[in-house]
Amino acid sequence: MTIENRDLTSVATAPGTEGTDSQHAADLSFTKGHGTENDFVLLDDRHARMELTAAMVRELTDRRAGIGADGVIRVVPSAALPEGRAVLGQDPDAVWFMDYRNADGSIAQMCGNGVRVFAAYLEDLGLAYFGDGHELVLGTRAGVRRVRKEANGWFAVDMGVWSFPGGEEAVHDGFDAEVSVLGLEPGGAQVPRPALSVDLGNPHTVLALASVADLDRADLTRAPVVVPTPPQGTNVELVVPLGEETSVDGSVVGRVRMRVHERGVGETRSCGTGACAAALAVRAWAGDGAPDVWLVEVPGGTVRVTMLPDGHVELAGPAVLVADGRLRTTPNL
Incomplete structure (x- = not known):
């Protein structure tokens, strides 16, 4: 697959790498992939010679003038970044860093x-x-992540420690924030509704809705208003609990449907940490005896969230590499 785009002007290599075998602006190779239709442009920078600028990311992810994606993921050695070196201090096997x-x-x-x-x-x-x-050990800005591959081809990720920022009081009350969403109220009003904050290395605010019809009616073309607003913003998950069911092995599994507005992106077809946040919030609202395994339905498919005995949470689901390509830019770059 070759994609021609003569308007992407921000592709650059790291200073001082001119004349090397670095990834040059006029010939940038990439792979396009998605997990339950949450899609990404993937860049192989295993030699850490690329300068990944914010402008470059915006242009690559543009769905009309670029490749189109919810984000960009760069493969880079952990040793090449300060955050990666911190991860190596936690686990020296985390050789690769997800930038x-x-x-x-x-x-x-x-x-x-x-x-x-x-x-x-x-x-x-x-x-x-x-x-x-x-098991694969890799580095992220939220710390070490461990990944295993299941027999069905799904990848299962230990997402690490999670928390309710509002503490036991928020869990007892069922909320510690208020969220206003367009489309839920008559006449276009935005009425604050109680929601629960969940931290998975990035911030989430989960709002429960009464029905799938409410979920479908919500307008996420604009960011929901969250009060209090976290300093770095927050992802907002709208969820509808769908009850519990018995799986083939006899265990009880919960099910929830979700839509998400991601900070810095907008509404996406799926959000992995958001699915974990949704399951954790619904489980807390359900109280004692609630299942430890939840199937989370998102517009792009279904993922599985499992509460692990060590206080971690695991996310499992598909990962699809759609195509490989080469980005062509203007020759005077």
Whole structure:
């Protein structure tokens, strides 16, 4: 696949790498991938010679003038970045770092769907091996992440420690924030509704709705208003609990449907950390005896969220590499 675009003017290599075998502006190779239709432009910078600018990210993710994606993920050695070196201090096996940027060019701490696609990309590049039950250890700005590949081809990621920023009081009350969303009220009014904050290395605010009809009616073309507003913004998940069901092995599994507005992106077809936040919030609202495993339905498909005994949460779902391409830019760059 070759994509021609003669307007992307921000592609650049790191200073001092001219004349090397670095990725030159006139011939930028990329891969396009998605996890439950949360899509990414993937860049192989295994030699850490690329300068990934905010303008470059915005142009690459532009759905009309660029490749189009919810974000950009760069493969880079952990040793090449300060955040990566900190991760290596936690686990020296975290050789590769997931440098993730939102579509607006801002740096993001974490992306659950992105981690799975990143793992699939590393496997495709020959930089990761999942045979014989091997586990991949990688670095992110939210810390070390461990990935395993399931027999069905899904990737399962230990998303690490999670928390309710509002503490036990918020869990008891069921909320610690208020969210106003367009389209839910008659006449276009925005009425604040109670919501619960969840932290998964990046911030989330989860709002429960009464019905799927309410979920469908919500207008996420504009960002919901969250009070109090977290300093770095927040992703907002709108969720409808769909009850519980018994799986083939006899265990009880919860099910929830979700839409999400991601900070720096807008509404996306899926959000991995958002799915975890949705399951954790609904489980808290359900109280004692609620399932530890939840299936979260998003517009782009279904993922599985599992509460692990060590206080971590696991996210599992598909990761698809759609195409490889080469970006052509104007020859005078």
